[in-house]
Structures are given as C-alpha cells and as structure tokens.
Amino acid sequence: MNSRQDQLKAFDRLLTIMDELREQCPWDKKQTMETLRHLTIEETYELGDAILDNDLNEVKKELGDVLLHIVFYSKIGSETKDFDIADVCNSICEKLINRHPHIYGDVNVENEDDVKRNWENLKLKEGKKSVLEGVPKSLPALVKANRIQEKVAGVGFDWEQPEQVWEKVQEELQELNAEIKFGDKNAIESEFGDVLFSMVNYARFLKINPENALERTNKKFTKRFTYLEEKAKKLNKPLSEMTLGEMDVFWEEAKLLAK
Structure with a gap:
C-alpha cells in the first residue's frame, strides 16, 4: 500500500491534471455541473455494478471515475469563487466530527443502532425540518x-x-x-x-439490501436467459418457435451450470 505522502502526491497530481484539462481541452472547458450530472449518475451505477460483481480491479477504476467528477465539480466551483476542493474536504470533515460525538466528544454509545439514532437526531438539531428531508x-x-x-x-x-x-x-x-x-x-x-x-x-x-438482492436476481435471470438464447441459436430455432417445455429444458440446464 502507498504511504500517506504518496497518496497526497497522487491526489495533487489529479488536481493538476484537472487544472490543465479545464484550461486546454475543448470538451472539458465546455462542461458545467448540469452537463456532468447525468454522467456522474452513470459512473455511480457502474461503481455499483463492479461492487456487486466483486471485481476489485474494476472497483478501483470506477472509484477513480467518481473521484474525477468530485474534483471536476470542485474546479467549477472554484471558478465561480463559491467553493474549491479544500472547502469540500473540510466540509465533510466537520460534518463527520460533529456527527460522531462518541468519537470526538463525550457521548457514549452501546452499538450501531445508537450511532444511527444519534446521527438522525443531530441532523434535526442542525436545522433539518424532517428526518426524511x-x-x-x-x-x-x-x-x-x-x-x-x-x-x-x-x-x-x-x-x-x-x-x-x-x-x-x-x-x-x-x-x-x-x-x-x-x-x-x-x-x-x-x-x-x-x-x-x-x-x-x-x-x-x-x-x-433489497436493491442488491434484486440486482443479483436480474443478473442471474439474464445469464440463464442468455444461455437459453445460445442453445436455441445452435439449434437454428427461434425462441418464438420453441414451446415452453423445450425452453424449460435449457433453463434447467442453465440453473445446474450455475451451481
């Protein structure tokens, strides 16, 4: 693993590259927070896919893409003099310190549930009108x-x-x-x-997690159905011309192969 010094050096390198791209690249120069928004959502879902697939190398790559977007938004914020990456980092640091009085204060907690309850109550004290806000x-x-x-x-x-x-x-x-x-x-x-x-x-x-559970089922179904399509293709017989009984044979084969 890299040392803290190497980690900070790598982050500084990313900030420098972002400055250069924003100044020199025609595409990067044109981007706004609004144009980046849908791309950020897409990158987040790609990270989620990599996590579900337990592909750690892909997780590393997708984390880099998400980090780039955070740096990009911060760069745009600095251009309008609203905030920069230091403000973003300090903001989350202050929030974490304030939301963890059992670490940085004198509050005692018994378990994870106590931490969650404190978290939500602290948010209300910070000015949130509703827990669901x-x-x-x-x-x-x-x-x-x-x-x-x-x-x-x-x-x-x-x-x-x-x-x-x-x-x-x-x-x-x-x-x-x-x-x-x-x-x-x-x-x-x-x-x-x-x-x-x-x-x-x-x-x-x-x-x-119900989202993860359903997505695992989506992936499982897709894999089995793709196997069914491949078998039908080898028989040179369209799925629409196969009976449910014929398709079920290959479906059961796909289930066995997955075990």
Whole structure:
C-alpha cells in the first residue's frame, strides 16, 4: 500500500491534471455541473455494478471515475469563487466530527443502532425540518423506500421483531388479493406498492439490501436467459418457435451450470 505522502502526491497530481484539462481541452472547458450530472449518475451505477460483481480491479477504476467528477465539480466551483476542493474536504470533515460525538466528544454509545439514532437526531438539531428531508427525490423507488425506512428507524419509528414485519407482509398480500378480486387498477397498484414497501422493510430486518438482492436476481435471470438464447441459436430455432417445455429444458440446464 502507498504511504500517506504518496497518496497526497497522487491526489495533487489529479488536481493538476484537472487544472490543465479545464484550461486546454475543448470538451472539458465546455462542461458545467448540469452537463456532468447525468454522467456522474452513470459512473455511480457502474461503481455499483463492479461492487456487486466483486471485481476489485474494476472497483478501483470506477472509484477513480467518481473521484474525477468530485474534483471536476470542485474546479467549477472554484471558478465561480463559491467553493474549491479544500472547502469540500473540510466540509465533510466537520460534518463527520460533529456527527460522531462518541468519537470526538463525550457521548457514549452501546452499538450501531445508537450511532444511527444519534446521527438522525443531530441532523434535526442542525436545522433539518424532517428526518426524511435528506432522501433525494430522484432516487429509484426501491432504493428510496429502503432509505425512508432507515431514516425513520433512526429516530425509533420501527418494528421490534422481524416476525412482526413478516406478519405485515402477509397482511398486505391479503389486501392485494382482495383488491385483485374487485379489479380496480388504481387500488391494485396501491396495494401492490404496499406489498413492495413491506418487503423492503422485511429485507432491512434480515439485514439484506433489497436493491442488491434484486440486482443479483436480474443478473442471474439474464445469464440463464442468455444461455437459453445460445442453445436455441445452435439449434437454428427461434425462441418464438420453441414451446415452453423445450425452453424449460435449457433453463434447467442453465440453473445446474450455475451451481
């Protein structure tokens, strides 16, 4: 591993390159925070993919891309004299110190749950009007549901046992089935949302990230379906002309190969 001196030297090198690109590269000169925004989101998702794939070399590369964006935004901020990279670093340092009074103050904590509760209470003392104020509106619904539940749990609004949450899941499923019988699409959608929300809550009690769990299933399904397509191609037979029984044979083969 690199020494702290080497780490700081590497960061200084990145800042120097950013200065040069912003001054000399036609593309970099044109960028604004608004034009970078969607690229930053894309890079973050690519980092997430690399983490799920447990590809540490790719994680390193994607972290570099995300770091570049942080430096880029800071460079733009310095040009308008609003903030620079030092302000960004000092801001997060101050926040971390203030939010960890059990490390930098005289507050005692028993466990991780105490830390989370202190974190949310401190945010309210800092001027937040609501515990939910920090949940980004543009988050995907599944991720947002998980964050909402984590936030309210941080101030004690939570179930006590996983069994209670599972009972809630069963209750929501019964309500969904009842609405399906009536056939009202709006009511069905509402109850389906309640089922998903309660399942996300249950995942939290099982200490499972629902977004990661669903993405793993997406990857698993994609891999098996791709195997099915490859087999159909070798038989020179379009999937649309195969029976479900024929396709299921290859599907089961794909499941066995994955074990």
